[in-house]
Amino acid sequence: MKPRAVIAAAMLAALGTPGASQAQEYDAARARQDWVLNCMGCHTANGSGIPGKVPALRESLGHFVSLPEGRQFVMRVPGAANSALNDAELANVLNWLLATMNERSRPASFKPYTADEIAAHRRPALTDVARTRTKLVKELQENGVNAVPEHY
Ligand code: HEC
DSSP, rough: OOHHHHHHHHHHHHOOOTTGGGGTTTOOOHHHHHHHHHHHHHOOOOOOBBTBBEEEEESSSSHTTEEEEEHHHHHSSHHHHHHSSOOHHHHHHHHHHHHHHHTTSSSSTOOOOOHHHHHHHHOOOOOOOOHHHHHHHHHHHHHOOOOOOOOO
């Protein structure tokens, strides 16, 4: 762990300079490392998940973050909310996932997660994940988005 690098990444994410390139939204090297150590074991290396057990994170999170409640859902699922990652690290991993595995589904208006936003909303972790998810998938379908499967 290099706390300075984490702080630098958080500052870059928090700055959110208009017109900043994607490279400034996240620190890819740190994100990859945090992903490997904290998420990949369940979600698999390329984020495609495990049928019947673990949802894919590819081209689905981009749709979830288009809904205000969906944006919170992504940080409040237990695997993310209760991970060992601190707020800046979790923001960094989520921004990286959105940029590298959800580049097509991510809305153009997407604003990167910040450490402050994560701190304000990650807890309590969701206890009714399935119900919240079903509601969000329905809402997406009402908006004409059928890309997020109801069952995984
Ligand atoms: C122990 C296994 C495990 C780990 C580790 C894990 N997850 Fe998950 N994740 C799941 C499962 C299972 C679900 C389905 C919802 C539930 O039951 O919590 C899920 C759901 C999600 C979802 C919602 C996706 C959807 O379509 O519903 C997101 C986003 C997510 N995880 C992100 C992460 C991130 C980011 C990390 C690493 C910080 C992580 N997860 C670590 C197992 C895990």
